[in-house]
Amino acid sequence: MQNKSGQAPLIVILATGGTIAGSGDDVGYVAGQVGVKELVAAVPALADRPLEAEQVAQVDSKDMSHAIWQTLAARVAHHLARPEVAGIVITHGTDTLEETAYFLHRVLSPAKPVVFTAAMRPVTSLQSDGPQNLLDAVTLAAHPGASGVLAALHGRVHGPVDVRKALPFALDAFSSGEAGPVALIQEGQVRPLRPWPACQALGLDTIAFQASSWPRVDIVVSHAGVDGVVVDALVAAGARGLVIEGTGNGTVHVSLLAAVERAQAAGLPVLRGTRCAGAAVVGAPAGALPSAGELSPAKARVELLLQLLSSAA
Ligand code: ASP
Numbered sequence: 528m529q530n531k532s533g534q535a536p537l538i539v540i541l542a543t544g545g546t547i548a549g550s551g552d553d554v555g556y557v558a559g560q561v562g563v564k565e566l567v568a569a570v571p572a573l574a575d576r577p578l579e580a581e582q583v584a585q586v587d588s589k590d591m592s593h594a595i596w597q598t599l600a601a602r603v604a605h606h607l608a609r610p611e612v613a614g615i616v617i618t619h620g621t622d623t624l625e626e627t628a629y630f631l632h633r634v635l636s637p638a639k640p641v642v643f644t645a646a647m648r649p650v651t652s653l654q655s656d657g658p659q660n661l662l663d664a665v666t667l668a669a670h671p672g673a674s675g676v677l678a679a680l681h682g683r684v685h686g687p688v689d690v691r692k693a694l695p696f697a698l699d700a701f702s703s704g705e706a707g708p709v710a711l712i713q714e715g716q717v718r719p720l721r722p723w724p725a726c727q728a729l730g731l732d733t734i735a736f737q738a739s740s741w742p743r744v745d746i747v748v749s750h751a752g753v754d755g756v757v758v759d760a761l762v763a764a765g766a767r768g769l770v771i772e773g774t775g776n777g778t779v780h781v782s783l784l785a786a787v788e789r790a791q792a793a794g795l796p797v798l799r800g801t802r803c804a805g806a807a808v809v810g811a812p813a814g815a816l817p818s819a820g821e822l823s824p825a826k827a828r829v830e831l832l833l834q835l836l837s838s839a840a
Pocket of ligand 1: 646
């Protein structure tokens, strides 16, 4: 989708589904129903902007797959390499947006803005938040100086390390926890608050293997009464890495820890995160499992997966 307006920079919108493309009532809707051209057409303020739109997938993001990540990363890299493209917007479901954003951050760490957006209500809702979020995302993708993987949601811009869906139903569902947002978008104006995210990109070669043969990395939760049965079963099932979602500051039940140490001894890399939302695991006491630091368990799983892929590449 491209129009003739001269001045504004070209933005590519890649759609993957989610509630932003959903149809139905506020709870009983079906995600991933409406095509990207209709999403754009629902925002009159985008009518005169130079945009291209591409449907990469059409899924409820609770069902996000490694294969879609692989396709999406390739399409993002393709468009980033085009000199005439200033930035990219990705429409996505809210459930796993933070995982896909962290994945692209580590694989591509783009110099141009790659802006995720989403909605908590389908397009058919009286409270539909998708059109404003899409407009904000395009504004951010065209903002001079913006760079890296970002998420524009409910007037806030989150970075890929900190962004997290914190509330299951509220319109203002996303948070960057203790770190806070990277920027605000108010009345069409971007107000940066801290540096744009960047990291050492691993590169597309890291994820070139067929997604169905990517190493298995699982998350195990520490809780009252837990034992090592799940860890032992995962190792037996071929897990190649484990993330332990610890209690408090990344503490792990003694009965679970014994099984995790057996898995480590068998060669599995392990990262230790926390069930507490929106905050980092602080410090690394002697003998503790390696810390996931500021990464949530879901993002630590992506990190471990990418580390395993890059050591095999
Ligand atoms: N289940 C939906 C999804 O993640 C929720 C949403 O987009 O808000 O695709």
